Amino acid sequence: MELTAKIYVAGHRGLVGSALVRKLQEKGYTNLVYRTSEKVDLRNSDHVLAFFEEEKPEYVFLAAAKVGGIVANNAYPANFIRDNLLIQMNVIDAAYQYGVKKLLFLGSTCIYPKFAPQPINEACLMTGSLEPTNEAYAIAKIAGIKMCEAYNKQYGTNYISVMPTNLYGPNDNFDLETSHVLPALMSKFHAAKVTNQRTVEVWGTGTPRREFLHSEDLADALIYLMQSYDENQLINVGVGKDISIQALAEKIKEVVGFEGQIEFNTTKPDGTPRKLVDVTKINELGWQASISLDEGLKKVYDWFLNHVENTVNVRN
Template sequence: MEQGARIYVAGHRGLVGSAILRKLEASGYTNLVYRSSSELDLRNFDEVLSFFLKEKVDYVFLAAAKVGGIVANNDYPADFIRDNLLIQTNVIDAAFQTRVDKLLFLGSTCIYPKLAPQPIKEQYLLTGELEPTNEPYAIAKIAGIKMCQSYNRQYGTKYISVMPTNLYGPNDNFDLEKSHVLPALIRKVHEAKENNEPQVEIWGSGTPKREFLHADDLADACLFLMDNYEANEIINVGVGQDISIKDLAELVKQVVGYEGELTYNTSKPDGTPRKLVDVTKISNLGWHAQIPLDAGIRSAYQWFLDHHALITK
């Protein structure tokens, strides 16, 4: 991307979008455009097309999405499939109609089959059943991938689809009912420490394994791929290592300085047993994650502490 290119970051206030915006600014890009959801409803195509026509965008990072953990996905399946289909369809088509040079679509590793062989290769997409707890979200993301690929095939566009593993970092969602596992653990353990509670209950058995990528590493990968990747196939972004939820909880407990007990409610769902992505493709291009999990959790916890009053009010 040229330094003076007009770059639109959709979803700039979220975990991923804010990290991409920080990375762009740190890399010297100044011709950036973004809008809050109150200023631009991405579910409304007329608003989206009008925005693209007015702003004359060259590049798009499509990080806007309705996201959440197991509880949110289970409670609001219609919202997840509807809103995500609308957002990505409107942005991708508006980008096409206004001749945007290149678009990067952020997917998710939940697109892969629940029981996919590990580590998960890109070619495993659509080879088995999805995890039921987030199927509507996953189907929307798969539709976004196929839309990018179809526009590339029919119209010769340059739309790439990036599949990040589980993310965390600044601007994460720490809502206990709607967040993902890591921010939820950070908040629960912190509040247990503050309230001198003797134990913290964790959903599930603690045995599932997950891979965690810091949002700043993902942002670095997104800029790298925008400059170095044009294939029609999806591409994974991860660290290449996973950790059990039990070991993750122990790490959070250590970072927070909590001395109570961690208990596991096995009546609650575990979700996918393991989810580790194969990062061979992006590694061969020359990109590797840089932020170790323990250091990343410490920085995420510090961000939580700095914004605690706003998060919990």
């Protein structure tokens, strides 16, 4: 992928897409193209085809998707399956019609079976039942992976699918109603600190374990894979280490500077006991995550203070 190649980043304003744009620019890529959803609605095939006709990108990072937490996925399953199927179908097919050299499709480890063996290997996809609360999203993403594989088989395209673990970083969603666990905890501890609360409630027992990858590390991995990975099988991206929710809460408490107590509400659900991905495949290719969780949390809290503090939903 030459530094002057025309590269389309779909979803450039999101957590992954914005990190990817920054990392590409940092590495010297000078010919990036992207559009806001207001200008090009990726759910509209006419919009997508017109964009590809105008720009004719050589490489595509498909990071655009309708995403959300458990509440949103459970409440709006039709939106999640419809919008993601349309985005994927339109962009992948347009890439084929306009001769894109290579496309990278972004999946998610949450689309693996709910009770997949740990750590989760790439071969686990479609070997068991999905988590019911995000089944619609998962089915759409699985369809995107299979669409890439089908186009590669029938048309000889070079489309790869990547499965990142839980992500965090700049441009994350910190709204307590819709965010994932790490940004939600950061919002809670910050709100408790500035309002002088004595305690912060954390759902569940604190024993479930999760893996967290900084978006800058993911962006670096995506560029690495675009340059060096051409297989028709999906590939995991993660850090290969997990942490309990209790330990995560303690780390965030320290980073934020909250001096009160943590209270675990054991009447609330824990969710899946553990979710860790097997990163053997990408490590053997020569890539490893470099941002530690301690370093990443400090960077994200600094970003939070500069960009979100005055607008975040601080309800406990």
